[in-house]
Amino acid sequence: xxxxxxxxxxxxxxxxxxxxxxxxxxxxxxxxxxxxxxxxxxxxxxxxxxxxxxxxxxxxxxxxxxxxxxxxxxxxxxxxxxxxxxxxxxxxxxxxxxxxxxxxxxxxxxxxxxxxxxxxxxxxxxxxxxxxxxxxxxxxxxxxxxxxxxxxxxxxxxxxxxxxxxxxxxxxxxxxxxxxxxxxxxxxxxxxxxxxxxxxxxxxxxxxxxxxxxxxxxxxxxxxxxxxxxxxxxxxxxxxxxxxxxxxxxxxxxxxxxxxxxxxxxxxxxxxxxxxxxxxxxxxxxxxxxxxxxxxxxxxxxxxxxxxxxxxxxxxxxxxxxxxxxxxxxxxxxxxxxxxxxxxxxxxxxxxxxxxxxxxxxxxxxxxxxxxxxxxxxxxxxxxxxxxxxxxxxxxxxxxxxxxxxxxxxxxxxxxxxxxxxxxxxxxxxxxxxxxxxxxxxxxxxxxxxxxxxxxxxxxxxxxxxxxxxxxxxxxxxxxxxxxxxxxxxxxxxxxxxxxxxxxxxxxxxxxxxxxxxxxxxxxxxxxxxxxxxxxxxxxxxxxxxxxxxxxxxxxxxxxxxxxxxxxxxxxxxxxxxxxxxxxxxxxxxxxxxxxxxxxxxxxxxxxxxxxxxxxxxxxxxxxxxxxxxxxxxxxxxxxxxxxxxxxxxxxxxxxxxxxxxxxxxxxxxxxxxxxxxxxxxxxxxxxxxxxxxxxxxxxxxxxxxxxxxxxxxxxxxxxx
Amino acid sequence: xxxxxxxxxxxxxxxxxxxxxxxxxxxxxxxxxxxxxxxxxxxxxxxxxxxxxxxxxxxxxxxxxxxxxxxxxxxxxxxxxxxxxxxxxxxxxxxxxxxxxxxxxxxxxxxxxxxxxxxxxxxxxxxxxxxxxxxxxxxxxxxxxxxxxxxxxxxx
Numbered sequence: 076x077x078x079x080x081x082x083x084x085x086x087x088x089x090x091x092x093x094x095x096x097x098x099x100x101x102x103x104x105x106x107x108x109x110x111x112x113x114x115x116x117x118x119x120x121x122x123x124x125x126x127x128x129x130x131x132x133x134x135x136x137x138x139x140x141x142x143x144x145x146x147x148x149x150x151x152x153x154x155x156x157x158x159x160x161x162x163x164x165x166x167x168x169x170x171x172x173x174x175x176x177x178x179x180x181x182x183x184x185x186x187x188x189x190x191x192x193x194x195x196x197x198x199x200x201x202x203x204x205x206x207x208x209x210x211x212x213x214x215x216x217x218x219x220x221x222x223x224x225x226x227x228x229x230x231x232x233x234x235x236x237x238x239x240x241x242x243x244x245x246x247x248x249x250x251x252x253x254x255x256x257x258x259x260x261x262x263x264x265x266x267x268x269x270x271x272x273x274x275x276x277x278x279x280x281x282x283x284x285x286x287x288x289x290x291x292x293x294x295x296x297x298x299x300x301x302x303x304x305x306x307x308x309x310x311x312x313x314x315x316x317x318x319x320x321x322x323x324x325x326x327x328x329x330x331x332x333x334x335x336x337x338x339x340x341x342x343x344x345x346x347x348x349x350x351x352x353x354x355x356x357x358x359x360x361x362x363x364x365x366x367x368x369x370x371x372x373x374x375x376x377x378x379x380x381x382x383x384x385x386x387x388x389x390x391x392x393x394x395x396x397x398x399x400x401x402x403x404x405x406x407x408x409x410x411x412x413x414x415x416x417x418x419x420x421x422x423x424x425x426x427x428x429x430x431x432x433x434x435x436x437x438x439x440x441x442x443x444x445x446x447x448x449x450x451x452x453x454x455x456x457x458x459x460x461x462x463x464x465x466x467x468x469x470x471x472x473x474x475x476x477x478x479x480x481x482x483x484x485x486x487x488x489x490x491x492x493x494x495x496x497x498x499x500x501x502x503x504x505x506x507x508x509x510x511x512x513x514x515x516x517x518x519x520x521x522x523x524x525x526x527x528x529x530x531x532x533x534x535x536x537x538x539x540x541x542x543x544x545x546x547x548x549x550x551x552x553x554x555x556x557x558x559x560x561x562x563x564x565x566x567x568x569x570x571x572x573x574x575x576x577x578x579x580x581x582x583x584x585x586x587x588x589x590x591x592x593x594x595x596x597x598x599x600x601x602x603x604x605x606x607x608x609x610x611x612x613x614x615x616x617x618x619x620x621x622x623x624x625x626x627x628x629x630x631x632x633x634x635x636x637x638x639x640x641x642x643x644x645x646x647x648x649x650x651x652x653x654x655x656x657x658x659x660x661x662x663x664x665x666x667x668x669x670x671x672x673x674x675x676x677x678x679x680x681x682x683x684x685x686x687x688x689x690x691x692x693x694x695x696x697x698x699x700x701x702x703x704x705x706x707x708x709x710x711x712x713x714x715x716x717x718x719x720x721x722x723x724x725x726x727x728x729x730x731x732x733x734x735x736x737x738x739x740x741x742x743x744x745x746x747x748x749x750x751x752x753x754x755x756x757x758x759x760x761x762x763x764x765x766x767x768x769x770x771x772x773x774x775x776x777x778x779x780x781x782x783x784x785x786x787x788x789x790x791x792x793x794x795x796x
Numbered sequence: 797x798x799x800x801x802x803x804x805x806x807x808x809x810x811x812x813x814x815x816x817x818x819x820x821x822x823x824x825x826x827x828x829x830x831x832x833x834x835x836x837x838x839x840x841x842x843x844x845x846x847x848x849x850x851x852x853x854x855x856x857x858x859x860x861x862x863x864x865x866x867x868x869x870x871x872x873x874x875x876x877x878x879x880x881x882x883x884x885x886x887x888x889x890x891x892x893x894x895x896x897x898x899x900x901x902x903x904x905x906x907x908x909x910x911x912x913x914x915x916x917x918x919x920x921x922x923x924x925x926x927x928x929x930x931x932x933x934x935x936x937x938x939x940x941x942x943x944x945x946x947x948x949x950x951x952x
Contacts, residue, residue, distance in 0.1 A: 146891030146929045278888055285893030286881040288829015288869035292894060295828035303823070328812065346823045347832075348815045420833050420841060420894040420928045469831070469894030470928050503834040699888055703934070707891055710930025733838040733926060742919035744932035 126178050127205035128157055130213070134233065134247035136163045138170050141179035142189040142198070143441050144281060145471035146707070147762045148700035149194050151279045153202050155696055156195075159272045160206030160264065163233040163246055170280055172465040175443045186444035186547065190476050190590065192663035192760025195696055199758050200264070207262040209253075216253035217244045267694065267755055276699045281467070293439040293466045294500065296426045301496040302331060304489050305350040305505075308339040311363040311726035312510055313585050316340055318360035324353040333357070334492040338485045343493050347500055366585035367726040371413070371515070374584070374723075378517035378538040379409060385536055386580035387556045390566035393574035398532035402523025405532075406613045409519050410602035411787040413720035414512040417591055418736060421469020423501040423509070425486035429454060434461045434490075438483060439468035441476035445547060449480035453487040472711070473590040477511060478546040504731040512721055513591030514540040518565075518602035523574075528614025529624070530607075532574040535565050539598070540588045541581040556581070560590070564599030564767065569632050569661050570607070570625035586723070592711055593766040596662040600767025601716075601774070601788060604658035608775040609784065618775060619645050619657050631691050631752075632659055636668040638750055639689035643670035653684065654780025658772040663760025665692040666752075669709070671745075671772040675781055679792035681717055683745040683773060691752040693759045701761050702749040708765020709747055714739040716770035717789050800861040802827065803871025813859035817851075818842045820858045821868060829869040829897045833926070840925030843898040844868050850905040852924075869897035872904060879949065880904055883942035891929035899925045903939050912943050 129137040138157050144150040150170045158168060173179040179187045182197045210230060217235035218225035221242055228237050233246040284290040309315060319340055321333035329349030334341045340359060344350035399405060426437040427450075434454045440446050443463050451458040468475055477483075486499040501509065516539035523532030542560050543552035552559050557579050559566075566577040591597060611618040619640050626633045636659050640646075649655060652674045659668040672685040688705045695701050718737045722729045730736040774785040783795060799808045802825060809824045816835075821827045821844070830853060833841030837852035844853045845867040846860070872878050876885065880900050883889075890896045899922070906913055906921035913921070918939050927935070 144892075146893070148891070278885065279890075281893065282885050282888055282890055283876055283881075285890040285896050286884045286900060287872070287874055287876055288827070288897050289874075290893050291828075292831075294832065295822075297823075297826060297828070346815075346819060348812070348819045418928060420831070420839070420892065420926065422832065468892060470892045472928075500832075503836070503839075703888065703891060703931075706933055707930035710932060711928070732836055733834050734836070738839075738926045738928060739930075739932075740924075740926065741922040741932045741935070744930075744936075747933050 126173070126176070127202065128161065128209050130163075130209065130246050130250040132247050132250055134167055134245055136161070136168045136233070136246070138168060139173045140170050141173045141187065142194045143172070143439065143465050143468055143471065145189065145439070145441065145468035145475070147194070147704060148279055148697060149189070150281050151277060152195055152696045152700060153198060154280065155272050155277055156199065156202035157206035159270055160203045161210050162230040165272070167233060168280065175447050175463045180444065184548070186442070188443065188445070188476055189441045189471070190473060192763040195758045196664065196760065203264050204262065207264055208258060211259050211262045212253040212256050213246055213249045215256055216249045220244070220252065273696050274694070274698065277697050279700070291466055292421050292469045293426065293437060294421055294424045294469070296437040296466065296498065298426060298428060298496040301426070301498055302343050302345065302493055303347050303350050304341050304343050304493065304497050304499045305347070305354045305502065306336070306339045306341045306485065306489070306499060307354050307357055307359060308505065308509070309361050309364070311361070311367050312587060313364035313366050315362045315364060316359050317362040320358040323356040323358070327353045327356065332493070334489070336485065336488040336492065338481070338488070341489050341492070343489070343497070350500070351502065363726060369584070369586065369723045369726045371722040371724070374515065375411060375517070378411070378515070381580050381582065382409065382517050382519035382536045382538045385576070386538070386578040388576065388578045389557045389562040390575065390577045395532045395534050395574040395576040398574035399521060399523040399534065402532055403526040404524040404613060405521060406609060407519070407521045408606055408609055408784070408786060409517065410605065412516050412598045412601060413722065413788065414515045414586065415591055415715060415719055416507045416512055416721055416736060417470070417472040417474035418507060418738070419468070419470025419472060419474060422503055422506040423474070423482040424499060425482050426496065426498045427486045427490040428496040429487065429490035432456070432460060434487065435464070436461065436483060436486070437464045437466060439466045439471070439475055440483065441468070441471050441473070442480065445478065446480040446483045449484050450487045453484050454491070472592040473594070474511060477589065481511065503733070507721070507731050507736050508728040510587040511589040512586065513597055514542065514588040516598040518598065520602070520606045522606070522610045524610065524614045528616055530572050530610050530614070533572045534575070535577045535603070536580070537561060537565060537577070538580040538582065540584055540586070542588050542590055542594065544581070560595040562599070563595040564660060564662055565603055567661070568603060569629045570622070571628055572625065592708070593662060593763040596660060596763070596767040597715065600658070600660040600662070601770040604660065604768065604771030605774045605784070605786065608656070608771070608778065622657070622659060632661060632666045632668070634752055635659065635666045635689045635691050638752060639668035639670050639687050642689065642748060642750055643672070643687035645670060652780060654776040654778070656772045656775025656777070656779055658768040658775060660764070660767040662764045662767055665690060665759040665761065665764040667764045667768050669768040669772045671769065671776045673773055673776040673780070675777060675795050679795035681773070681777065681790060681792070681795065683713060683743070685746045685748070686769060686772070687748045687750075688765065689750045689752060690764065691754055692761050692764070693754050693756040695751055696758060698751060701751055704761045705749040705765040706747045708763065709769045710739055710744060712766040712769035713745075713773065715788060716773050720789055798858050798862055800863060801865045803867055809858065811858060814857045816854050817844070817856045817858045817861055817866070818853040821853060827868050827870050831894055831897055833895065839895070840902060841895050841898040843901040843925065845901060845905065848905070848908065850902050869901060872900065878904070879942040879945035880907065880938070882945055883938040887934050887938045887941060889931050889934040889938050891931055895925060895927045899927065899935055903935070903942070906939065907943060907946060911947065913939060
């Protein structure tokens with residue numbers, strides 16, 4: 076999930092010195108009695124120096140990750156941060172998912188979660204401090220044993236050394252003694268210039284388990300006596316089962332029960348296959364509810380109509396109305412993007428073991444605190460009685476941070492009626508038709524150009540559902556009726572245009588929507604950068620040169636733009652039939668520019684040959700991870716640009732599997748080059764910023780080669796044939 | 797009762813013979829490395845080998861395995877010594893990792909049949925496997941690298 080980190084950070088500093096200031100050493104230590112002894116119950120073998128790292132007497136170093144691993148590499152980056160200060164032997168380090176506890180709350184968002192491309196920015200100091208704290212205590216323990224000054228000791232790969240007397244002690248041998256020491260109040264951190272691990276390409280710790288089948292995802296969890304459940308959900312959002320006939324279902328061997336739950340009808344069986352066969356045999360008469368009239372083509376027309384009137388003003392600079400009226404030339408355009416499903420490769424699933432006074436949940440989630448509260452409510456238990464075991468996520472992209480905890484809450488409802496541990500499995504069709512989509516958006520633009528072709532006025536009216544409404548973040552994300560995530564990437568464009576207005580309509584529609592990798596930027600990146608290309612051509616300017624001029628006062632974006640253009644040989648001749656397009660986008664505090672080379676076949680089929688990407692995401696923790704996230708973001712963005720849309724007809728989702736919701740495949744995957752701008756600024760987002768620029772860079776490349784503007788995604792061959 | 801071999805070992809399962817092999821592997825035999833992605837042979841996450849050929853286990857009834865040899869990701873090599881595993885680790889291919897068992901099993905058949913696959917051969921063999929994280933560029937490089945590693949291992 077995601078929201079603009081800048082906005083939330085500012086709000087939270089104001090709201091919560093308590094949140095930030097709560098990160099005290101003592102919070103993370105095991106209970107200590109008056110004599111300084113670790114309280115009863117603490118594991119003698121595995122002293123917890125603090126809740127973020129556990130050093131065993133067997134020399135193991137376990138880093139506890141307060142964030143979920145969904146492919147973004149955080150199970151390697153957080154240990155790198157911590158070990159920069161701890162200086163243990165990297166080969167000894169492993170990672171564990173944190174349980175749910177307030178000590179693991181996200182330092183910016185105030186709940187335990189993973190999203191917003193914020194893990195590295197938020198944990199950048201935190202995990203280093205935890206490492207420094209542990210090292211300091213281990214060194215103190217050694218110094219105490221040897222009766223020397225701790226300052227005269229140093230550490231090499233998890234061994235404390237007193238050089239003068241040539242004494243050595245390993246972390247494992249010191250761990251128990253260190254845990255008895257009072258934690259130091261403050262520990263200094265290394266300056267950037269002294270880093271030995273941060274910034275060095277480091278192989279991911281989770282790769283071996285992901286190449287031999289041993290990696291454990293939620294779907295892989297097996298409990299003794301567990302039943303498997305498939306749920307029939309209403310075909311229209313907000314619908315309900317009016318009449319259920321389960322006669323044929325109950326005849327299937329392995330089907331244990333059919334139960335109505337709030338989200339549909341659960342088929343409870345001994346395995347997936349009987350559950351699925353059983354669901355196929357259900358005869359359900361659905362009451363479609365209030366949303367059976369929704370049809371995408373009509374909604375598109377309504378959105379366009381709505382956009383003719385200005386909405387709630389999100390941003391105004393200068394006097395755009397007058398500037399437009401007096402411009403030498405004006406151009407207008409409308410852009411459309413559809414609802415999109417996240418389509419993680421691992422379909423949603425959740426395992427629940429519900430007992431009289433406890434509830435244990437195993438699932439790949441991005442939203443632990445919220446899931447726990449929602450699960451506790453359904454289970455009728457205090458949140459403290461609910462424990463979540465966060466497994467690896469087979470993709471997240473925002474879907475697994477669901478504000479209603481839909482896939483968790485449903486599984487708890489099932490567990491209540493099944494009276495046994497249950498695993499609820501969503502089929503691919505369930506997942507694609509399950510809602511919580513990236514909203515469909517309509518963007519209407521007008522630009523005014525002066526006599527020399529420079530843009531002097533820019534208006535942008537946005538129509539689309541609010542994502543933040545009804546979420547825990549609504550309070551600070553929605554101000555005066557404007558959801559900041561609806562206008563991010565539009566209201567905060569870096570281009571120096573003297574008169575600008577961005578306004579917003581947020582219709583209420585019965586389709587559940589959610590953050591989807593890059594959130595609002597996933598539509599503003601496309602529409603703003605594609606329309607800017609139109610402005611460049613209308614003014615007779617080279618699209619790269621116009622961007623350079625408008626970014627005069629934005630040195631970091633200018634540097635990224637120049638780097639991408641240079642590496643892509645902007646301006647140099649391409650083979651006949653190949654076009655080049657460029658786009659930049661600022662999101663999650665990171666600066667990205669991309670150049671796409673593409674061609675269009677006789678039947679209108681688009682072929683993307685090469686994508687050059689430059690990124691400035693501040694100081695880089697693991698360069699190879701940054702590259703991987705840019706590569707992945709580009710492929711994700713190209714899939715949205717060329718392949719996918721969720722459409723509704725009479726309230727029903729028309730897509731269901733990878734045949735009609737197709738993903739980019741190997742043979743369509745372009746060559747991708749990623750260049751990182753070196754920086755010593757604090758780290759900024761990486762998981763999402765690679766997505767927004769690729770669709771407009773592609774649309775602009777298609778224009779360069781065909782003269783046709785692609786203003787609606789996905790780009791269809793039929794509009795280019 | 798259906799009898800077959802999984803990763804060299806004889807197994808027998810008592811399930812409806814129309815049950816897809818995928819669910820037999822995952823639920824009856826607890827070999828969870830083979831993944832469920834689409835249930836329609838569209839994504840390749842469930843790819844295993846049946847007598848050395850890549851098949852989509854989500855649509856293959858277990859009866860098809862009767863008397864045959866099935867290899868799953870767990871049988872490729874648990875100790876990470878297969879050239880594909882080495883190359884995958886060297887190039888840090890996986891992101892979320894969910895599709896990678898299927899990717900590796902498809903690539904293993906390609907390399908068994910083609911010692912030095914071209915980019916076109918890779919497109920041909922690998923386009924049935926979807927990766928939502930977008931690791932395709934690295935998969936391509938890793939297959940080339942694995943071919944190199946395999947050729948170094950073969951006696952000259």
